[in-house]
Amino acid sequence: MLTRSFTTRRPARRAPTPASLFALVTLLAACNGPGVDTDSTSEGTTSETTTSGSTIPYVCEQYVTCYAAATPDKAAEIEAEFGEGGSCWELDAAGQAMCIDSCESGLLQYAMYFPDEPACELPETDATFELGEAVLTDIFLDEAHFEARQDGDAITLLRGGQGLQMFAIGMRGANFETAAKSTDWDDPKMPIVNMWMDVEGYNIGVGGHFARLYNYPVHFEDIGGGQLEHLYVAVIVPDEISDAALLDGLPGHLWAELRTFENPPVTRELDFVVRVELDGTDSSSTDSSGCETGGFTSGPTCP
Structure with missing residues (x-):
């Protein structure tokens, strides 16, 4: 089944590997939720796909065009932020990536709210x-x-x-x-x-x-x-x-x-x-010495 596509770029984020995740699980559980949005402060640059003659990412160019067609009374505000020479493109790499995220989510919402507006139609993938x-x-x-x-x-x-x-x-x-x-x-x-x-x-x-x-x-x-x-x-x-x-x-x-x-x-x-396995094979159980096995093949969790 075909869905819709456009160019996007997200802030860089780190994730633990499966091996390290359990070492961090106690810390994660104490936070406000796993995978909290943490933006990188990297100053590196990343190339973005743009249309001919444009210096902004295609998704933002399309978002500005869509917004102007669907809600023209507020188009100037969006143009000033996400359009050519907009405030977004004066930010560092992480800030620009967040702007592109906003363009992506905004365009998706407008494509849903204005399905009959050609300017908001998304390409396919x-x-x-x-x-x-x-x-x-x-x-x-x-x-x-x-x-x-x-x-x-x-x-x-x-x-x-x-x-x-x-x-x-x-x-x-x-x-x-x-x-x-x-x-x-x-x-x-x-x-x-x-x-x-x-x-x-x-x-x-x-x-x-x-x-x-x-x-x-x-x-x-x-x-x-x-x-x-x-x-x-x-x-x-x-x-x-x-x-x-x-x-x-x-x-x-x-x-x-x-x-x-x-x-x-x-x-x-x-x-x-x-x-939930409760037969002592795939879940925690107690062995003959009274030691909790910890489940799976990891062996006892006590001496």
Whole structure:
């Protein structure tokens, strides 16, 4: 299915790798929510696609044109900020990237509110992605494989030592570019994901959700056959939920928006059922010595 496309650039942000994420989970849980928007202060420059004769990014040029056609009474304000010689382009690289984010979101909103306005129509793209689960044998190792999930499928809540609990959400996609290096967060081709998860009766986190990630960089690996893969986004269980067994069997809803270079956001949603292993194999249990095993193959968490 074709969706719409335009050139975009986002502020550079950093994200932990799966191996380091659990070392940081306690700190993340104490913050106002994982993946809080943190803009880079890098002074580096990044090339942007522009139309012939224009010195501003195409998405902002199109936003200014769309705004003028749809709401001409306020067009001068938008032109002064985002147009040729606008205040946005006097800012540093991070500030300009934030302006381009504003152009992107503004153009998307106007395309939705004014579907019959030709100036607000967006080009097409075939960028796609799907949601799934990263199936792990040990949450402390980078060993996982992707399994796609459909509406009604179960997603497993992973339980490790020291009370760490998370859902490992994997993603696969195609027809978009990704950063050449997994740690190059300044690369404008680094995909960005916004994601939230709801679990019935336990939406006690940021924004009234079970968990939420915002402006979170995700590097996709080329796995061949034109497919790209990211393993994984860790959706952390709120600290207030001490007994994961309470979540077993509850319905949940996962929403994700993927932003990729020169493409509009692509969204996916998934209805799922929470699965919590309680048989001592995939979840915390007590061995014959009374020591909590911590779950999976990680071994005892006490001497």
